[in-house]
Amino acid sequence: MKLEYYFMIKRAFIFFCVMVFSLLGHAQEAIESSEKSTVMVDYFTCFSGVQKEVADLVRNNVLQSVVSSGRVIALDMESDKVQANEKLRRTRNDLSIAEDNNMERLSAIGVLGAEYIVSGQIMGLGISRKEKTNKKGNVKVSYEAKLMYTIKVIRVKDGIMVGSESYTEAAKGDTESEVKAAVVSKAGKVTKYIQALFRVKGEIVEVSKEKDGKAEEVYINKGTNNGVAKNLRFTVYAVRQIAGKNVNKEIGEISVKAVEGEDISCCKVKKGGALILESMREGETLMVKSN
Numbered sequence: 001m002k003l004e005y006y007f008m009i010k011r012a013f014i015f016f017c018v019m020v021f022s023l024l025g026h027a028q029e030a031i032e033s034s035e036k037s038t039v040m041v042d043y044f045t046c047f048s049g050v051q052k053e054v055a056d057l058v059r060n061n062v063l064q065s066v067v068s069s070g071r072v073i074a075l076d077m078e079s080d081k082v083q084a085n086e087k088l089r090r091t092r093n094d095l096s097i098a099e100d101n102n103m104e105r106l107s108a109i110g111v112l113g114a115e116y117i118v119s120g121q122i123m124g125l126g127i128s129r130k131e132k133t134n135k136k137g138n139v140k141v142s143y144e145a146k147l148m149y150t151i152k153v154i155r156v157k158d159g160i161m162v163g164s165e166s167y168t169e170a171a172k173g174d175t176e177s178e179v180k181a182a183v184v185s186k187a188g189k190v191t192k193y194i195q196a197l198f199r200v201k202g203e204i205v206e207v208s209k210e211k212d213g214k215a216e217e218v219y220i221n222k223g224t225n226n227g228v229a230k231n232l233r234f235t236v237y238a239v240r241q242i243a244g245k246n247v248n249k250e251i252g253e254i255s256v257k258a259v260e261g262e263d264i265s266c267c268k269v270k271k272g273g274a275l276i277l278e279s280m281r282e283g284e285t286l287m288v289k290s291n
Contacts, residue, residue, distance in 0.1 A: 031162060032201040032289055036226060037115045039072040039198075044120035044149075054184055055122045058149060061188025062120060069194040070227030075114050103159055110156045117156055123148040125183070127176055145171045145179035147187055153197060163197045165190070195290075200226045204236065204254075204286040207277055208266065214273030215280070217266060218254060220288055225262040232256045234288035236272060238279045248287060251275040 031037060041063045044055035067074045109117055127145045134140070146168065153163040167190075171182035202222035209217035222228050233255050237248040252272020259265045269276060279286055 030199045030289075031116075031197055032199050036071065036073050037198055038075060038113050039066060039116045039118055039153075040075040040077055040109055040112065040114040041066055042077060042117050042119040044122060046122040047124055050122045050125050054125055054147075055120070057184050058122060058147075058187045059120060061185075062118065062151065062190055065189055065191040066118060066194055069191045069198070070229065071195055071198040071200070072116075072227075075112055106154070106156050106159055114156050116162070117154050119152050119154060120188075121150045121152075123150060125180070127180060129176070141174070143173055143176050143179045145173075145183040147183045149187060151190055151193065163193075165193050195227075200228060200232075200234075200288075200290040202226070202234075202288050204276070204280065204288060205264075207280050210273075210277055213277065215269050215277040216273060217257065217268055218276065220254075220265050220267055221263055222288075223259050223261045223263045223265050228256060228259050228265050228290075230256050230259060233270070233291040234267065235291060236276060237287045237289070238275070239285040239287050251279065251286075253291075254288065 041059060044059040044062075046052060046055040063074065066072060106117070125145065125147050127143055130142050130144065132140045132142070147170075148166070148168050150164060150166045152161055154161050167187065169183050169186040171179045171186065173179040173182060200222055202220050204218045205221050206219045207215045207217070208219055209215070220228075220234070233253060235250055236252040236254055238251050240247050240249060252275055253270045254267040255270050257266045257268045276286065
């Protein structure tokens, strides 16, 4: 079992290295949007030696995390329009990374209204057996599992990968089945990653409270429809015209105090209260982007 675990992890590590080099040049970029983007969570693929049921369980966790992020609209992959292509695709264990960017397939997914697709690759699942003998000669057996996987976010219209993140989960227990179930249940919790990638963009519409020449509270035109929640922080930018071009100058930071509607939230000013108040009085557009 230990030898099998070693070779499985070794194969996964080699695959990971190859994938990292193939992704060079594809730096993650924040997706700034005034409205929610539409995202489809793809079926996950798996490296040789990993059961498809593991990939499906991780995918289900990712799907729940994408929904709970509040930043995007999640679409159902279980559609007749894409099942024909998926039937052939899912009959194979080892799938090329390039298939995630296949334009014909992305076009079929785009018909359903998806702007982005979240795909995943399970690179390795290893379970090792350990024995420990106490002073009385009794042997205690335990197990340790390690799961490695990668999440990618691809823009449907051009097949460009806009984000990629790798994860490793581990679990320990008394039985093999116990640690396998535990490590799989840990995987796919990507809510924070989705929130960091899909950022909310809006504007300050009103200064609601000021003191000593500084804005203390403001209202922004984003709310529940955009996945805004209490304590979410935004950077504030003054939008100015320089040489005929819009230039965004960072002037402060705000934090959501209360979400008061679908498109309205009250925020506390954390930094730049004087500049925010001055800019609003001068009629400048103050844009906000979630951190």
